Amino acid sequence: MKKHITAFVVLALTLTTTFANSNNNKNDVSKRVETSFKKEFSAAEQTSWSRVNDLYKAQFKMNGQVMFAFLNEEGQLVGVYRNILTTQLPIQLMTQVKEDYSDYWISSLFEMAKDSETSYYITLENGSHQLVLKSENSTNWTVYSKTKK
Template sequence: MKKIIAILTLVAVFASSAAFARDKSVSNKKVMDAFNKEFAGAEDVSWYSTKDKYVAKFTIKASKVTAHFDGEGNLLATSRYITDSELPLSVITKLMKKFPDQKIHNVVEYDANDNTTYVITLESETHWTVLKAQPSGYVTTLKKLQKA
């Protein structure tokens, strides 16, 4: 069940990735140069692409990261799993007040257009709650799912 919740969380943001073809490398030199410059030291890199979009999934410093590029090598967005201790204090404080009976199951940090967003999955005894949070502490509920 935990894996299903994590997958549902990512599907909303990466729905377009499902249509991508998987490549072990990318023939677009601009994209490869940008990737190597931005993510030096990346390991276990897998590429997915269409004719004008490129997605790299990789590990860097023990973090699983996904990066989206356009055909010109511009970094469009990144996402990575983070721990609850890496969330901004304003978000943690809001979660503790608004959802005291739930624990943080996982957190995905998204960066796009110089904006950071967190998708947080909370777990209680009876249900899962998927939230979207801004660094300011503004939190909205995306989904609430009953446990089987």
């Protein structure tokens, strides 16, 4: 299961900066996956489907917010994410970014939910580095990855 979560995070980070080839043909989605999605997200509107590796990705609107859900072949929900604004972060996380990473700009920020747990991922950049920070506890950030440009 941890392997799926890690794969989901990598996919979500990639998809926030690049668009995957998508196929909006509902017929490509198995009945099991579609039924599971409708049960979990009964208020979803404007759903479009695509495949990302071995997962089904549903892009949809719910309560006016664009969201993304990843489901496996069995129709089990792997995770849901949505892009958010810094003002939607818990105050402690927003303050830590402003204080500790003032020489970086934010290139992406999203909230990921799995079961009853919520995590936040933020991609920060400056002229020489790209940092991805993760918060699982909504109180502090840890470095998820760091790459040199």
